[in-house]
Amino acid sequence: MEEVIAHRRFRLAFQTKNIHTAAMILLLLIGMLAAEDSVTKVDQVLVVKSQRTLSLISRGKVLHTYKVSLGGSPVGAKEQQGDHKTPEGHYILDQRNAKSRFYKSIHVSYPNDQDKQKASQRGVASGGDVMIHGLPNGFGWLGGVHRALDWTDGCIAVTDGEMDEIWELVRDGTPIEIRP
Numbered sequence: 711m712e713e714v715i716a717h718r719r720f721r722l723a724f725q726t727k728n729i730h731t732a733a734m735i736l737l738l739l740i741g742m743l744a745a746e747d748s749v750t751k752v753d754q755v756l757v758v759k760s761q762r763t764l765s766l767i768s769r770g771k772v773l774h775t776y777k778v779s780l781g782g783s784p785v786g787a788k789e790q791q792g793d794h795k796t797p798e799g800h801y802i803l804d805q806r807n808a809k810s811r812f813y814k815s816i817h818v819s820y821p822n823d824q825d826k827q828k829a830s831q832r833g834v835a836s837g838g839d840v841m842i843h844g845l846p847n848g849f850g851w852l853g854g855v856h857r858a859l860d861w862t863d864g865c866i867a868v869t870d871g872e873m874d875e876i877w878e879l880v881r882d883g884t885p886i887e888i889r890p
Contacts, residue, residue, distance in 0.1 A: 755886040781864035791837030813844025813870040844873035
């Protein structure tokens with residue numbers, strides 16, 4: 711709406727030959743566009759399980775790296791429901807839940823077709839509900855101490871403050887790669 715009003719004023723300024731007003735409006739519009747582009751957009755999330763890190767990446771540059779806790783059996787890719795492993799592979803961060811039982815959560819699109827096929831061949835359920843999340847509600851006071859052990863059911867856990875940052879910087883639809 712503001713852009714429509716600015717556009718009308720810009721046209722009016724030229725029609726009335728008020729070049730000073732037209733120039734000011736043009737600079738304002740350029741500033742608005744530059745500000746919109748200056749918001750850094752995370753275009754990839756990378757988790758390296760062996761290093762217990764989650765990195766936010768924009769245009770190939772690492773913006774932030776966080777230490778994480780993983781599933782209680784962190785070595786190897788998730789194979790079935792209940793194995794307490796964090797999956798490995800390429801997924802999408804596809805939805806968020808501000809009211810989860812953990813401090814905010816962003817869903818990882820596990821299982822993908824390949825994961826489902828592997829589980830089916832083994833005659834087991836692939837599982838699901840893999841998230842990036844903060845600490846259990848009411849336990850935010852633990853802070854980084856939670857990283858002393860891998861405690862999730864297969865999720866990727868960060869502190870509540872880190873989850874706030876990730877929540878703001880990562881949009882739904884962002885690819886996530888989880889490496890061994």
